[in-house]
Amino acid sequence: MSHTAQAVALTCIDFRFRKALHDFFENELNLYAVDHMAIGGGVKQLIENEGELRDFIYKNFDIAVNLHKVNKVILINHQDCGAYGGTAAFQSPEVEITEQEVYLRHAVSAVHAKYPDKQVEAYLALIDSDNNITFKKVI
């Protein structure tokens, strides 16, 4: 039996974003078949780790690309991520957003270098004091 997916997505594990992420895939991106890979810190593990965790992520991307024939890789980090020390670790929420966008752009470059014929997109999930979640397209 053959089964194909539309995209593979790498996100953080943070439970606060799970439902919003799936709604975002379906309602905003029109993606109904997504290989969703979650790892604490999201792209942090892709760009800061040289070893096993990075290889683990790429092994999963390879499965999505080779077995499920995805044409798109989506990278999503989120505001107030514990792996980066939360929002409190940054001078301001604006600085946090800017720095997260730098991480995401870096990760997009790395993934695109590995899969040059695939689309690679990045979003930052923003969360407000009422836990409302919105998605900002980074690249």
Ligand SMILES: [Zn+2]
């Ligand atoms: Zn997180």
